[in-house]
Amino acid sequence: MADAAFLALAVITIGSAIAALELRSLIYGSIALMGTLGGIAGFFFLLDAPFVALFQLAVYVGSIAVLILFTVMLVKRELIFKKIEDKRRKFAGIGLMLVVMVSLGAVFLDSGIKTITTDEPATDFRDIGTDFVTYYWPALILMGLLLAGSVTGALVLAKREDVENDQRAS
């Protein structure tokens, strides 16, 4: 059962990743990208990490994919992209991809992943939270400051007085 789900998710993820790269229509490409990100969320579900999976869905599919879609929709494709396509480039790209994949796979198989046992219970997200506030607290505070900075920046941008438009509401 888990194997079938894993295979289906793998096909969805890789297939839509290829589609995201190859499709001529930018909108369909970004929809395919959403499929890839959703497939990765599915992998997290399979790994008993629903917390990460749901954040993957909420942040990547729900926000980042929306931003990409939005940007793509406001773009006139013909103005940016010139179609450069010839056989040599294509084969060079495929060859490069194969080399990268084979070397990554070799590293991966060499890393001792085969000897890992998977019987250990899934980590509770509360344990991750406890780790964050004890062992990793500097990183947490750094992240908090970063996020607070970005939220403050967004607030400042929203509050900015636009000189050209004096009809804005206070």
Added chain:
Amino acid sequence: MSVIAPNFKLSEFIKSLLDNVFWIIFIVVLIGLPAIMMVLFVIEMPVIDGELLTPFLALTWIADPSRILPIVKAFMATDIFRVMAFPGFGFAALIAAGTIFIERKMLAKLQLRVGPFYCGKLEGILQLMGDGLKLISKEIIIPAKADKPIFWAAPVLFVATAAAFVAFIPVAPGWVVADVEMGLLGVFAVIGFFPIITILSAWSANSKFPFIGGIRALFQMVSFEIPLILSLLGVVMLTGSLNLSEIAASQSSFPWIVFLPVGAIVFFITMLAELERIPFDLPEAESEIVAGWLTELSGMMYGLVQLGTYLKLYAFAGLFVVLFLGGWNGPMIVPPFPAELLEKGIEMGPIVAGPFPGLPLFTQEMLNGTLWFVLKTVGVIFFILLPRGVFPRIRVDMLLNLGWTKLIGLAFINIFIALGLLYAGVLGPGGLQ
């Protein structure tokens, strides 16, 4: 005399009905019954309780309440019942349909109009059915230059996403479709899908007004998601759980709105914006951009989007009830199930019906919880509908200003209130709850 169908005669209508009945009986007797008998001849019937199951016996059992009640009970315990009927789609669609009618009628009363009146004898109560039939029978027109796959898929996806949202809402103790540990996070993830579907639908119509409406919807939903999520963090901090059933159960003595009124207000306002209700109905502004992102949708596609919108409204109201108003908690007002029905049955003069041993299909707690949940949800839906009769639409810049500066600030204040309550020992371990 109806103007729409001038040649309508009741006698002919009844005659056509009788005609249909005659032909159905005719075909069933001549073709249906022999076919069933032939099939039964081939199939080996099972032996139950030492008796061979014949069609006659099966019909007897169906008519016998003591035989059929366990089957009904077993069916009600299945996932299909939960998804399709009670806490899931059917229940939500019923409330959504009621909401549409109440909205039209209440809005009319607020504005000193009559509202739906002619369809159905009593106050136009059949108007909704008429509208539904009209939407189903209308032609679906697809714009010539639309992107057809996305255009077709968007309404269906919208309803599906709204139904997924409904699945997370617990109605009574144990009565929820998806009782997941991360219920609230699941809700956030599902809410994140609505802007995608909206903007895709708007873009695929390849028309001006839908696109403007879709861009507005995207702005509005994405920017109001942030205060929405932040305003709920206070409840999560006080409860220490993301499971919606546990959050509802934790409010047995006080609803969280008592301690976190700021969060409740922020959540309510963001809810209005996410639902595109007046005063935040910029994506569908009728007076500016025809019908916003719904302009090119016609027939049942529009009907599906409307159904999804009202399912979403129910789900948001239910979420508000679960998070802030105590969910199903309330004093027990449902009377206990009469015990003599189980032992003696109903005696009406010479006739005795029953007894019905397996009868209480729902427990008293479940009925009481559902009653309180529905009462509170209807109240919240009323307050969601109310601004439509009162407020004008606000401008885009005012909307974004409100979302990005005021609501986010208030949501942070709410988080600090929750933290203060927790650290002061008012709530949490050793506190009130």
